[in-house]
Every structure is written in C-alpha cells, then in structure tokens.
Amino acid sequence: MKNKNKFIYWTPRVLGILFVLFLMTFSLDVFDGNYSFWGTVVGLFMHNIPAIILVILLWISWKYEIVGAIAFIGAGLFYVGMILFDAFTSEGYLRFYMITYLSIIAGPSFLVGILFWLGWAGKKVK
Numbered sequence: 057m058k059n060k061n062k063f064i065y066w067t068p069r070v071l072g073i074l075f076v077l078f079l080m081t082f083s084l085d086v087f088d089g090n091y092s093f094w095g096t097v098v099g100l101f102m103h104n105i106p107a108i109i110l111v112i113l114l115w116i117s118w119k120y121e122i123v124g125a126i127a128f129i130g131a132g133l134f135y136v137g138m139i140l141f142d143a144f145t146s147e148g149y150l151r152f153y154m155i156t157y158l159s160i161i162a163g164p165s166f167l168v169g170i171l172f173w174l175g176w177a178g179k180k181v182k
C-alpha cells in the first residue's frame with residue numbers, strides 16, 4: 057500500500073516537470089530568427105509564459121494537489137478550446153494535424169491533472 061502512495065505522489069510531479077520542459081522546447085525556434093540579444097531574451101520570455109505559469113502552479117501543487125488537478129486539467133481544456141476555436145473560425149472544420157496537436161499537448165496535461173486529482177482524493181479518503 058505504501059508503494060502505491062509513493063507512486064501516486066511522485067508520478068504527477070515528475071510528469072509535470074517533464075511536461076513543462078517539453079513545452080519549453082517549443083521556444084527554441086526563437087534562435088532561428090535574426091534577433092538581437094535583447095530581442096532573443098524577450099522572445100524566449102514570451103514563448104515561455106505558459107510554461108512559467110505552469111511551473112508556478114506546479115510549485116504550489118507540490119503541497120496542494122487539488123491546485124495541480126485544477127491547473128493542469130484547466131490548461132488542457134484551454135488548449136482544446138483554442139484549437140477548436142482556431143479550427144472552426146479559420147478553416148471551418150477540424151483537420152487531422154489539429155487532433156494530433158490535441159493529443160500531444162492536451163493529453164499529457166490531462167494525465168498530470170488526473171494524477172494530481174487521484175493523489176488529492178486518496179488523501180481525502182484517509
């Protein structure tokens with residue numbers, strides 16, 4: 057029973073860190089542009105605002121797991137809403153590549169949120 061609790065405790069935290077690092081890799085396209093030093097710094101900051109917000113929420117979630125559940129599930133729902141809005145306003149329908157975006161970005165976010173929720177619900181039962 058104790059190993060199960062450790063698994064439920066550590067898995068969302070480790071996956072949350074890996075997910076944020078994965079999101080941060082998308083900001084590396086700033087180096088493709090011909091920007092000055094400060095332009096690159098501002099570009100990196102702007103690209104990493106969602107990741108910075110998730111890092112802050114992950115830090116809070118380390119103690120309050122319900123915050124992690126709400127934050128990561130909410131982030132996944134927000135991304136799904138953005139993709140659907142973009143799909144139906146610009147093209148009128150959902151394309152296959154948009155569905156893959158949803159599975160790559162929103163899927164891990166939902167998984168981390170659900171694992172945080174399981175950890176919170178497990179503590180609440182005891």
